[in-house]
Amino acid sequence: MVQVRLKKMPACFKVHYESGAPIMKIAENQQGMLSIESRNIFTILKKWLYTEQDIVFRELISNAADAIEKLERLQSKESNHSHREGVIHVMLDADARKLIIRDNGIGMSEAEVHQYINQIAFSGAADFINHHDQLGKDTIIGHFGVGFYSAFMLSDHVTIETKSYRDDIPAVRWDCLSDMSYQMKPCDRNDIGTDVILHLSEENPYLKKPELIREIVQKFFTFSKTAIYYKAPDSEPVLMNDPTPLWHQPKELIDSNEMNTFYKTFFNDVNDPLFWIKFESIDIGLRGVFFFRNTRNGAEELDGTVKVYSRGVYVGENIQTLIPKFVNLQNGIIECDNLPLVVNRSSLREEETPEDMISLIYESLSQEVTIAMNEFFEKKRDQYESHWPHLNASMKYAVLQDKTFASVMTRKIIFQDLHGHYMTIQEYVDNVAATAHPEIIYYASDAIEQAHYIEIFKKCGLNALLFDHVIDQPFMRKYEVVRPGLKFIRIDSNIESLFQGYSEEGDEHRIALLERHFLNALGDRLLNMNLKITNLEHPSISTIIINDEKSRRMADMLEIYGFINPTDVSAKKIQAKSTLLINMKNGIIQYLLTAEEPVIINITINHLYDLALMSQQALKPEDIEAFINRSETILAASLNHQ
Template sequence: MSEEVKGRISVETENIFPIIKKWLYSEKDIFLRELVSNACDAIAKLKKISLSEEFEGGTDYRIDLNFDQNERILTIQDNGIGMSEEEVHKYINQIAFSGAEEFVKKYQGEGDKPEIIGHFGLGFYSCFMVSSKVRIETKSYRKGSQPVVWESESGTEFTIKPGETTERGTKISLFLDGDSGEYLDPWKLKELVRKYCDFLPVPIYVKEEKANKQTPLWSEQPSSVKKEQYDDFYKYLFPFAEDPLFHVHLNVDYPFKLQGILYFPRLKHELDANRMGIKLYCNHVFVSDEAKELVPQFLTVLQGTLDIPDLPLNVSRSYLQNDPLVKKISSHIVKKVSDKLQEEFKRDPDEFRKNWDEISLFVKYGLMTDEKFYESAKDLIFFRSSNGDLTKLEDYVERNKEKNLGKIYYAGEAELSSVYMDLLKSQGLEAVLVDSRIDSHFLQFLEGKNADWKFQRVDSELADQVLDKEASPDLADSENKTIEDRLKEIFSKAVGREGVEIKTEALKAEDVPSVILLPEHLRRIAEMGQFYGQKSSELLKTHTLLINRKSKLVKNILSLSKGLHPEKAEKLARSVYDLALLGAKLLSEEELSAMVRRQRDLLEQLSSD
């Protein structure tokens, strides 16, 4: 070629470039990802050629980003394979995009955006999002090749002419438009290199300063990586996070390609489960901070990297969710995670138990939402016991099957020192402790999975073992009323509200005058309502007040009611009910204030008698 040639790019660009320029404008940073990725590809191709051919120039491969603030020019230069005039026509002037019109129709009106437009053959043309003019200076690696200069101001028309460079490779100069001056800042360029191209296998320099890490640890063979390297890599990815508990290194070549490292973070709070920390890569190029289409939701609490070269990133989310490849990848990740949990438990059961509190939310949610995960991890269901130990649920059931008569007693952590737990412990009984809002759903889920598991909260019904079955019979008095009748009469008047059922029993613990029992089904409905932010106070007003006939205080109330002080008996009965409500944590602030006033009045009366 001895003179300048003008031409028009052979594709329906008048439809495509408005989309690139405007529709993708909010994500215009990706132009740098595309150009640097192309430069890295050019070097990778040359590296392969070097195995069988000789070529001019050295092998000190690199990519350079430079800029001229006065001229507003940003350059991206590589010393890779370069292009001849014929290749410029083939790869630049004839966009390798047979489905251009389909692309326009599919995406022009949709909210989902393709994550890596290079998969359309449009990677280079993303530079027109930030440029008023683009120049390519390139020279092929082949001996005797002539340099070529390509220029375009619109992206639709171009000029091509002989160049003067003597260096192998490609240099792209972007004449930035008025809205893109931010790319003339070295800190901005370093930030984008770190975000998108940190793990490309070629050193990238910004104004002669190396800007990328280069070593993607996930590409190494797991057997060759030490624990310290995994820990250091995690700190590099998540510099402000605590040390992870353990990790899973994924390395698959068949039937799909998948590499990555997933770390189990420490979940200190339920809200931590909402964070997402899996970084998605495609051939070492960063694509997204979200991987929720690739892994089940319960796994999005993990942190780390996934690199999937064959992932169809240029399609909608709904397509991804139904894509067979994605389903296979997701299933593989679930299996590897469950295998890792089993491995960690077998390796060091004590350490696993120590870490349980920080992974229990993740495991419970996974068991409930993923059938395959449940099948592989169902023997790793742990609960804190009222005895102070962390126990496997199946061990608890086996240990207590004779005493508990087929029931699994449970209580909230806050109830560990309650009267209900005292009654259980006094008879050598044991309960599992629940401490998160997900547990009401989890217990119901477990009952559905195993017909032999029946969970009963300690305040829903007293265990038979705490009842005194040998207590003296409840005989009728001269008015043909039993003790139960008398107590129901006294306490019904003292309570004075609907929805409260009054029962009497003889408890082995004589120092407990009464307890509140809440129906199991109402308790669960209330707790599930709290999970969704609903108030449960009205629902829990329906409960049972169980009076202990063996209590000395209850006997005194009964005597007072028959004597000269029935009003004092009623006030004492109300105090017994108030204390039971207080023990069951069912008093609102307003009701607590009213209780304090009643106690004060009672004390004044007692002190004056």
């Protein structure tokens, strides 16, 4: 930590008072050393406080905006001051090698230059607040007196020319070198305000690339409420910021097309946003907008960008302690007047403020998105469903990550059913309440892999939901905790009861015969798979593989954590308890009951088994050649029979 020691005021200063305000009379050419205990404060500033040179522009322009805001506050209180529009000019004079930051703000007297510049420990903004009875203290940008000294990162010689707003105070010029020696003397400036002049070396990168200054100013001050102009060499001044950004306007006055255009430009996105949420919390000085992204170009796999500003000045983006994780999946702008910033303004203070402002902002953002999405579901259900392919992952992730969001939106997550209709889990339960198993929610995890089962469900007049995103499994487990009375079962698991299997007279003999046929034909191919032979009402079903739900989930978890190779079908089948269900009402199975040729029985059973495996995409590569050869044999036999 830098230790600062204040010295007594030099003898050349004479102090007298007018209207309660100190005014100092200075000698023609005051010289001295800055009152700092450290031998080289500028080295510390460069290495400890500021790590990037572009911070200089943020600090100096913030100070200029601060000075303008101070003057505006005074003008609003004092009737004898006419209002002037605040403006900041950033000017690069390449020939003279000067970078000038000019404002028409409150300006400084000689005494104030000595107090706020020479004595680093004082903060101009803090002292200004104390002199004005704490009125509007939360509207001052310049919290940190040391910010000005970042100028020495770019220059070994810095000049201040300033004229106070008080008519009876003369202008003053202050020059300081990097060895901490300074000169202060009167100057003939007439305009109220301040120029900070950085004398640049020939090697300074901004002299060679003036466009860098434009980029930096736009980065930090895009939404500054004070107009900022930049004049590059041989160019006219150009406005760098938008003092009245579109998203500051009342929602009802914002044109959607204009907002879409702003979004695409600001976030460099080729697509319009799906929709946007504008929010404001006056109590904590919070405002902003979230844009929900169109993910058709794969944006779902990327985090969004949420830019954070404090009083229009850029602070950073995607700040973890401030922004809920699920919000970071979208693009957005957050501005807060009361962010607790560290001294160099580049990040948040880690220690809690008395009001724990960071937590308040975090909770407010979570609540704003929750309220907006709940209203979207309740009042614009059709639009909610049409956007769901883009919202799917982010909404479920929000439920898993945020308690506030989960408390409202868990039961408003929607899924497609087998017929392409969207419904919540509760709506699915209500639709199947009259069935024999209203507490079971059937789902498919892959519409292609489980296409055979999906068709069986449709033929049987049954329905299921599509849980086909990687996030659906953890969401399902969370929902089972919220609603412990419900059970989720994949459509290829524990479904024999749906088909009302039953026994008839004489089935014992038929079951025993089929069991011998299948065991002899399949042998080791069955691994640990069980056989279940029954009668189903639907004769179109010959054989079907049924997986135990708990064992299948365990096998999936082992695969996710790398204990099972995804391509090792045998390992997964050993882990998952599976059953081969055989329907004696099916014509092919009935043929096997009367067949006498062992070769034909063997070919038929192996082919049925392969088809059952294919319905789950579980046919091993080494079995494919046998399946092809067998198919050709069956086809040839069929043609010869004709």
